[in-house]
Amino acid sequence: MEGKTRRPVTVVTGFLGSGKTTLLARVLSAPSMANTAVLVNEFGEVGLDHHLLRRVDERTVLLGSGCVCCTTREDLVGALMELLDMDQRGEIPRLDRVVIETTGLADPAPILHTIYADPVLQHHFSVDLVLTTVDAVNGALHLDLNPESVKQVAAADKVVVTKTDIAEPGIVPGLMSRLGKINPSAWTFEAAFGEVDVHELFRPDGAGTHAAPAAFTAGSGDPHDVGDTHSVSVTFDGAIDWTAFGIWFSMLLNARGEDVLRVKGLLDVGEAGPVVINGVQHIIHPPEHLGEWPDEDRQSRIIFITRYIHPEELLDSLLAFRGLLGARPVPLHAAEQRVPFL
């Protein structure tokens, strides 16, 4: 019963006015999204006409450790429990999916933490996708001025560039390339007037089910530096010890968790299939041990998106741990980069 029955949760983040609600309104009108419940923080100017719409007040409980991403959103616990109750009592048609729309400034990490740490919710819900909207007109400015905006892009599995219809010509390709540098592991879509392929957009990716191979654009394997944000893709010259990786990574997260914006990848741990690892800041999705590899490439491939931590530091640290890990890290460069990634 585990795993199969967890209801997928999609988190939609994006800066103020970046078109989250317009996108949602469009997406929710698709027949396949009829059994989707929507949790929003505020009813905005763009009305959402949907029968399973709930408003939640952002009530955050800061835990003793005081770290922002390990906070619990009580409002979400309450709202999700209520939906679960209604679903199980048969008061609503089968609940296929929950979409949580965050406020513009919200960090998605506490939402993931709330769902994975709650003793009840963790068995009934699983975050399968983080969608981030970036406005083509103001996106670059937000990325320049607001660290939250960079965090949201780093946390995304899919990035939707909105308002491409009203952007100056030439802006969109530059923005897309910048987004790709911040988070090479995310799919990037363009959506004018909220028009996107709903099926494509909600196809789960990586977080729990890894069904769709997202394409790395050529050259994205090279370490990238965008301001203080860096990303690097790494493989290993052999299978690694999963326990040792857990030790290294939990140690890293404890020491520098706030600067590890994102980690995502497949690890060869010497079993028939890889381990899917996906984390946003301190919050790690429950790693999934797959029965088989999703494609021909059987090498580990893991991407780290960091702030202030240089890719060389991560690589040297992994190299120092090679005795425990059982393999040496190798940075993936453009030439060696295989296209399918998760």
Add this chain to the structure above:
Amino acid sequence: MCVLCGQDFVARVHWTDRHVEDRARAAEPGFDPVAFQGDRRRDRAHRVVLTNEVLRHYGLRVDDWSGSKYVLRDRKGRSEIIQDLGSLWPAAAKLADRTLDPLDPVLWERLGGEPAFAAADSG
């Protein structure tokens, strides 16, 4: 939730402990629970060995405590009971009086690594 230490250790499984739990849950109904216990014990023993490889550079060591917790000690005999790797590092930082940072070049040297990437610019 334990009323003494306030730790919620029943409901929360640290991500590094997840695979053994998942394997047990995914098992067929006729699955032998003894085999699962063996699996879990081996996993814990292996984790203790590997973790001590890192902790010894800070004058600390960890031992399995009856298969349910770990005990972290320093050389002065101070100890902390910990649940998993998630609670190990903050407790170790308390005993060692500094954060245990895997990006610390001094640790790399002690683990026998020579920085190879910082020198050669890989970008």
